[in-house]
Amino acid sequence: MRSEHWKGVCTMTKMLTTLRKGDGGKVIGIDAGKTATKRLYEMGFNTGASVKIIKNDSGPVIVSLNGNKMAVGRGLAGKIQLEATEKSAGCI
Secondary structure, rough: OEEEEEEEEEEEEEEEEOOOOOOOEEEEEEEEOHHHHHHHHHHHHOOEEEEEEEOOOOOOOEEEEOOOOEEEEEEHHEEEEEEEOHHHHHOO
8 A cells, every 4th residue: 555645635555445335546557467457457447447435345345437336256356456535545
């Protein structure tokens, strides 16, 4: 995890599985092999895509990706790196 302050905005790099309901951010990368990366890109987890957590307790992570709800298994969700928004980054 990395935290940065830039032009008064605080961001932090987090994995999708570490965020809570209501948190969100933008996809900055996928830390996976070729096949898993291709699958996630095909699902819409492209660099810069907006993601908001709908459910992240047990089972798959339910997200809103560019306005569409989808379920992502915890294994794949743990490979998605996000630039978390101020609320998600835990900035003061």
